[in-house]
Amino acid sequence: xxxxELQEGERAVVEACGSDIPLKLTEMGLMxxxxxxxxxxxxxxxxxxxxxxxxxxxxxRKTAEGIRVRPLNGSRKGxxxxxxxxx
Amino acid sequence: MKKPxxxxxxxxxxxxxxxxTLFNILTDRHQHTGNYPGVTVQRTAGTTRLxxxxxIQWIDLPGAYGLHPRSKDEEPVLHEILGSEGPYHxxxxxxxxxxxxxxxxxxxxxxxxxxxxxLVITMCDELDRKGIRIDTRTLENELGIPVVLFSxxxxxxxxxxxxxxxxxxxxxxxxxxxxxxxNYGIDTRAFKLxxxxxxxxxxxxxxxxxxxxDKLPPSILLRYPDLPPKDKEKNIVEQRVRYETxxxxxxxxxxxxxxLQRDLRxxxxxxxxxxxLLLHRVLGPVIFxxxxxxxxxxxxxxxxxxxxxxxxxxxxxxxxxxxxxPAGEIRSLLADGIVPGIGGVLIFVPQIAVLFFFIALLExxxxxxxxxxxxxxxxxxxxxxxxxxxxxxxxxxxxVPAIMGARTIDDRKRRLIxxxxxxxxxxxxxxxxxxxxxxxxVPAKTYAGGLINLQGLVMAGLYALGFAAALGSAWIxxxxxxxxxxxxxxxxxPPYRLPYFxxxxxxxxxxxxxxxxxxxxxxxxxxxxxxxxxNHGGKExxxxxxxxxxxxxxxxxxxHSYLGRAGKLMEPAIRPLGWDWKIGIGVLTSFAARETFVSxxxxxxxxGNEEDAxxxxxxRTAVHSRTGMPLFTLASGLSLLIFYVLAMQCFSTLAVLRRxxxxxxxxxxxxxxxxxxxxxxxxxxxVVVNQLLAVSF
Numbered sequence: 001x002x003x004x005e006l007q008e009g010e011r012a013v014v015e016a017c018g019s020d021i022p023l024k025l026t027e028m029g030l031m032x033x034x035x036x037x038x039x040x041x042x043x044x045x046x047x048x049x050x051x052x053x054x055x056x057x058x059x060x061r062k063t064a065e066g067i068r069v070r071p072l073n074g075s076r077k078g079x080x081x082x083x084x085x086x087x
Numbered sequence: 088m089k090k091p092x093x094x095x096x097x098x099x100x101x102x103x104x105x106x107x108t109l110f111n112i113l114t115d116r117h118q119h120t121g122n123y124p125g126v127t128v129q130r131t132a133g134t135t136r137l138x139x140x141x142x143i144q145w146i147d148l149p150g151a152y153g154l155h156p157r158s159k160d161e162e163p164v165l166h167e168i169l170g171s172e173g174p175y176h177x178x179x180x181x182x183x184x185x186x187x188x189x190x191x192x193x194x195x196x197x198x199x200x201x202x203x204x205x206l207v208i209t210m211c212d213e214l215d216r217k218g219i220r221i222d223t224r225t226l227e228n229e230l231g232i233p234v235v236l237f238s239x240x241x242x243x244x245x246x247x248x249x250x251x252x253x254x255x256x257x258x259x260x261x262x263x264x265x266x267x268x269x270n271y272g273i274d275t276r277a278f279k280l281x282x283x284x285x286x287x288x289x290x291x292x293x294x295x296x297x298x299x300x301d302k303l304p305p306s307i308l309l310r311y312p313d314l315p316p317k318d319k320e321k322n323i324v325e326q327r328v329r330y331e332t333x334x335x336x337x338x339x340x341x342x343x344x345x346x347l348q349r350d351l352r353x354x355x356x357x358x359x360x361x362x363x364l365l366l367h368r369v370l371g372p373v374i375f376x377x378x379x380x381x382x383x384x385x386x387x388x389x390x391x392x393x394x395x396x397x398x399x400x401x402x403x404x405x406x407x408x409x410x411x412x413p414a415g416e417i418r419s420l421l422a423d424g425i426v427p428g429i430g431g432v433l434i435f436v437p438q439i440a441v442l443f444f445f446i447a448l449l450e451x452x453x454x455x456x457x458x459x460x461x462x463x464x465x466x467x468x469x470x471x472x473x474x475x476x477x478x479x480x481x482x483x484x485x486x487v488p489a490i491m492g493a494r495t496i497d498d499r500k501r502r503l504i505x506x507x508x509x510x511x512x513x514x515x516x517x518x519x520x521x522x523x524x525x526x527x528x529v530p531a532k533t534y535a536g537g538l539i540n541l542q543g544l545v546m547a548g549l550y551a552l553g554f555a556a557a558l559g560s561a562w563i564x565x566x567x568x569x570x571x572x573x574x575x576x577x578x579x580x581p582p583y584r585l586p587y588f589x590x591x592x593x594x595x596x597x598x599x600x601x602x603x604x605x606x607x608x609x610x611x612x613x614x615x616x617x618x619x620x621x622n623h624g625g626k627e628x629x630x631x632x633x634x635x636x637x638x639x640x641x642x643x644x645x646x647h648s649y650l651g652r653a654g655k656l657m658e659p660a661i662r663p664l665g666w667d668w669k670i671g672i673g674v675l676t677s678f679a680a681r682e683t684f685v686s687x688x689x690x691x692x693x694x695g696n697e698e699d700a701x702x703x704x705x706x707r708t709a710v711h712s713r714t715g716m717p718l719f720t721l722a723s724g725l726s727l728l729i730f731y732v733l734a735m736q737c738f739s740t741l742a743v744l745r746r747x748x749x750x751x752x753x754x755x756x757x758x759x760x761x762x763x764x765x766x767x768x769x770x771x772x773x774v775v776v777n778q779l780l781a782v783s784f
Contacts, residue, residue, distance in 0.1 A: 019325075019326070022157065022575050023153070023155060023157050023329060023332065024152055024153075024577055026333065028152060028189060028579065029188070029189050029336060031336065039359055040367075042461060042463065043366070043369075043371050043372055044464035044465060046464045047460055047463055047464070047578075049366060051356070051359060053189060054189075055189065056358060056580040057580065058456070058460045058463075059575075059576065059577055060576035063577065
């Protein structure tokens with residue numbers, strides 16, 4: 001799944017970044033193996049706010065979709081909800 | 088070599104690391120703002136004089152995450168560091184305890200350039216509060232540079248005052264930063280060749296010049312005529328740059344783990360909890376609306392008190408000059424040209440100060456970036472960024488700083504659109520014109536028991552029209568400008584912090600000064616020019632009026648002045664709008680700054696009135712110079728209002744657009760578009776309102 005699919009409060013580990021993600025994001029520390037936490041979706045659904053290495057960063061949805069993540073088990077009810085709905 | 092008496096030291100660092108706060112404290116008020124050539128990023132310099140006579144010149148570089156620029160506005164940092172603005176003696180890098188690893192990325196790149204460095208860890212008052220311990224001794228050894236703790240809020244904690252930074256400057260000059268880049272084995276075919284041709288040069292410097300060659304100024308490129316083009320291996324270069332960044336992070340991660348101990352008992356970040364509230368689906372927008380409401384309330388109500396005071400003082404001063412000086416050119420110039428001109432500049436200072444106080448408060452507290460996140464989705468269909476909110480809102484004070492404020496937008500297209508539509512937003516210079524005309528032609532009716540005021544409704548409508556014109560035009564521009572590269576949105580949201588008073592004050596002062604020295608000089612000069620044009624004319628004017636009553640003589644003089652002639656010349660163009668040449672003059676003079684419409688009207692109608700009537704009373708009794716009907720009717724008043732909402736009539740705005748876009752193309756286009764739109768809208772308004780009135784009576 002990708003970064004934009006995380007539920008609010010859910011944490012995940014970055015597995016791979018698309019080759020076209022902004023370099024600035026890499027400079028901020030978003031890279032393979034890094035843990036991220038989804039904090040909040042903006043009221044209109046975009047951008048998305050993440051916690052990354054002690055910093056809060058807002059990223060537009062499209063960019064977030066280019067980042068593959070593996071959710072950390074039990075980090076939140078979001079994962080449970082997803083299992084229930086069979087996604 | 089003899090020791091230079093002035094040392095030039097650059098301040099570099101990530102955004103939100105307290106770099107500008109440190110700069111403000113180091114330089115106190117001895118600052119000077121300029122621009123980097125070609126781009127629109129501000130270059131701020133300041134000086135400190137040490138007790139022993141040595142002068143230190145500090146340069147506050149724009150915030151940057153790394154040295155590889157990925158937008159136009161990030162380029163000046165690399166340019167200056169590579170020496171485009173001349174040699175320097177060292178670089179101070181700022182970092183915060185909480186984000187040390189990420190902040191050190193830039194430092195590691197600078198270390199590879201063999202530049203004398205010092206690391207200043209700011210906000211060190213947070214160390215104890217957050218349960219963090221930093222082993223600065225080990226950090227110094229590992230980096231090979233002095234490391235100093237600093238706090239703006241609490242200079243006593245960990246000896247965090249500026250004196251430590253000054254004291255360690257000699258250590259900085261002697262520092263030999265340890266390298267990172269050499270271990271990464273980064274190479275490409277073309278770069279290898281380039282490197283072999285310059286064996287004596289710093290390899291990381293060569294790497295930056297090779298990878299960023301398309302973003303460097305000629306002053307640097309000319310030194311490397313043998314620079315191989317990177318087009319052939321563009322993708323490889325991009326990959327290598329990312330690899331470089333990842334390797335640095337890995338190295339710094341190990342380093343920071345050794346020197347920084349964190350008390351993990353600390354609970355969840357309080358900023359995150361606040362974000363959940365302030366970005367809440369329902370509460371977020373409500374709180375945002377309340378904050379904006381408070382800001383408008385402050386700008387348009389609280390600022391009134393000092394404004395009235397300034398108005399009264401300059402009115403008295405002009406009266407006093409009239410009474411105490413002998414009649415003649417000098418008295419006329421002073422009392423009718425210069426004094427009202429100065430007053431006309433200063434009257435806007437309260438509004439600008441209050442607005443920028445609020446903007447600074449929003450930025451310093453960290454809320455501004457949340458406001459941007461809240462509104463980004465809403466503005467994106469118009470080709471604007473969430474960051475456009477700042478310029479669009481600050482344009483309610485003045486388009487000039489607002490257009491400059493668009494610099495925060497990384498994406499060039501969005502930035503250009505923001506700059507082009509910002510002048511539609513009703514600025515404070517339009518407010519006096521609105522106030523005058525609304526008071527004159529709109530009845531002072533109230534509804535709902537005095538709660539709603541018709542004049543207030545019309546005022547609100549004018550502001551709404553301005554915003555609508557801005558958004559509509561942005562939408563059209565967005566459709567018209569094809570850009571294959573659709574900018575991404577990436578914004579670091581700083582932790583919520585109590586604003587630091589000194590920064591608020593600096594920001595307010597900076598913008599007030601910008602207004603007075605920027606727009607203020609035009610207003611002042613124009614006030615005098617108008618005075619001249621209204622009081623002088625050709626040969627006929629100097630021969631004097633035919634014998635008549637004093638009022639008629641004054642009217643004759645005005646009509647035959649240079650000003651009157653210019654207004655008459657353009658009368659055929661404005662007659663369909665219900666205006667006569669006197670309004671024509673007012674509109675012409677507004678081009679310097681819109682509020683001069685009011686002073687022009689005052690000048691024109693002061694010339695014809697001996698008695699002490701107020702400007703509004705004088706204008707109410709004015710008649711159209713051709714038809715003899717009342718000049719300010721609902722139709723002509725509304726048409727004039729709409730003209731002032733839509734037309735581009737501000738030389739300062741055009742000048743700043745020229746500077747920010749780099750050519751006269753965009754300012755000319757904006758002028759033609761806005762004024763053309765205004766003319767059509769005004770004509771339609773005049774005709775429609777007249778028809779409606781004819782029907783209803």
